[in-house]
Amino acid sequence: MRTYNELSPSPRTIMTPGPVEVDPRVLRALSYPILGQFDPEFTAYMNDTMEMLRSVFQTNNRWAFPVDGTSRSGLEAVLTSLIEPGDKVLIPIFGRFGHLLNEIAVRCGAEVTTLHAEWGTVFDQEEIVSAIKREKPDLVAVVHGETSTGRVQPLERIGPACREAGALLVVDAVATIGGVPVKTDEWGLDAVVGGTQKCLSVPSGMAPITFNERAERKILSRKRVERGIRPPGYEEPEGLGAPIQSNYLDLAQLMDYWSPTRLNHHTEMTSMLYGLREGLRIVLQEGLDNRFDRHRLNESALIAGLEAMGLALYGDPSCKMTVVTCVTIPEGVDGESVRTMLLDLFGIEIASSFGPLKGKIWRIGTMGYSCSRKNVLHLLGAFEAVLLRHGAEIKAGASLQAALDVYEGK
């Protein structure tokens, strides 16, 4: 039989829009011995996590907990629990992840209407508000930070419009939570899905979500008690909505699991929960505002450095997402070859993009623990060298000086 080497991953500087580097304190938390899922010490950690998630989502919602899967499991849990077959759903799309919301909603049996904005831009909120008035959807699902194009969609006027129209508003904040303000309550968002592996700097594996009482009412109207844990003589209440088609991602069941009832559902991911709790603790120790400032500062230095080199940024700057910077690949340069050289020789990872942007842009993330002065400076120096090596016509020596100017407040 083949023998397998001991795990020994090379050190990487990860400057993609996720997954990004994990804070060593989180890595340490992952290595602690486990507790049973109903051990009072463990359920106390679960409760801490709920409380800290409320702060990070800027909400007073009762419900804030992780779904046990990667980010898209959180999106699907929310959509499959809120969308009944035949429900009208409106999805404004301005990049790859808007298409994903559409994909999931269609699989939930929704009648989806999509709006399209050119990639690299976002919607004027009035356009979405008009569509809500026109289409009268049951639910609107929209991406907040679209990593495929590096844009952020303003949301503060969509929430009130949904409330007025009786629609629920679901927001994909996978890429923004912990790096860019997500004001769940102030903006009137009914359900928000975050990601761990981006600005929270926890490994991929959980999807923090929150939802309010409007969403809860819809979920509970569809609640079924699982076969196998029904009490003797159980009768299903009359007048329930359509059953939720997933058992694993059924928020009605997850609410029972994440409440004092602690009704058995899945077996909570112990180590990931340790990691998420520690990641959230670090976010709150830094403070949300300080954290957002840090992301903006490093973005400024990165942009200054890239532009000083003579590179062009992709997309409408008025809606640029702080934590992702898209760079147009210069004519005649093989984008994948640049990425490979950065990874192989400098240990730095940056990303390509999807669909119409494949081969056209690079995407550089400045998220969470990866969003540091050291990383930005390291990347700019390496990027310049690799681009020169690829014969790109860029200005040598200017990039790091421009970034240092930003850090020195010049």
Place this chain on the structure above:
Amino acid sequence: MRTYNELSPSPRTIMTPGPVEVDPRVLRALSYPILGQFDPEFTAYMNDTMEMLRSVFQTNNRWAFPVDGTSRSGLEAVLTSLIEPGDKVLIPIFGRFGHLLNEIAVRCGAEVTTLHAEWGTVFDQEEIVSAIKREKPDLVAVVHGETSTGRVQPLERIGPACREAGALLVVDAVATIGGVPVKTDEWGLDAVVGGTQKCLSVPSGMAPITFNERAERKILSRKRVERGIRPPGYEEPEGLGAPIQSNYLDLAQLMDYWSPTRLNHHTEMTSMLYGLREGLRIVLQEGLDNRFDRHRLNESALIAGLEAMGLALYGDPSCKMTVVTCVTIPEGVDGESVRTMLLDLFGIEIASSFGPLKGKIWRIGTMGYSCSRKNVLHLLGAFEAVLLRHGAEIKAGASLQAALDVYEGK
């Protein structure tokens, strides 16, 4: 704002049917810095994991990989990808997790026929074979090791019967994989779902699965390319089966992600993948047969110790599962109070059970890293003391002597 304490879980001896203690080498693997999901070093680790899973599942199947969620996400991924609405599904139920298979199959739109065996027993295989001939199901789903009752269902004659009837056979081996033989190919199992947090001794968070070409054909007949990554001009092939209702748990998409195509789906759980790879490496280093022997030896010692105390085991001994031992709670003893005292004073966790067995039995797991002589001896000594403290009429002093006799080969 509240401050949160540093993570500091108490040391526990976890003798439940999962989650169980994690090998320190796995905990260490969890703490290694992460790699990007498409980093060649990381995809090599993914491939190692597939290869090792094939050995553990005792299969030559091409497809063996983890689903990114807890065990029931693996069950749902397999069932939702294999069951089309209206498909006839046969589910033999002999405990709580058979009901779960039923629950998931119903949510997939199956027309389910259930068979029922009294809890504490399993089915005579001929009974299932007859039902397959009678019902002509499209799919049969059955639990291998039923942790709620501590029974193991023999399977070697079900596979051939399914093949003859043109049905697919799905097996829930969450509790048995890595602790009790699961002979995927020899028994003719079409799809098998394992668990990480039981006999593999990796934290909860992934669900290793395998499936053969018969299952693959059914899955591919339903395959849809996701919106957002469809190539320009993409047209859906004609004659496809019903779409798979989940996107996150769509095995057709997961196959593309786990093949050289590496088509973007979710972001693989880096740290959990490290942990699973290390856990599998440890299993194969020990050797499957040695590992099964170790589980049998510790079970023998545990049973000898419990019986010497005068406790009665629950359930039909002819189908007892090696890795779970169910004990009838003696008359007049408060089972929950015993569990609490064991946890609070001795740091030992054992389990209660579900539904009709709630308050009637304790369940003791001897799984994976928790399945050690030290743990069995520690538990027996503590259990005796706690039962005496609760006024149970048991024989003092005999339990550990009986267990030591087993370990000394007497």
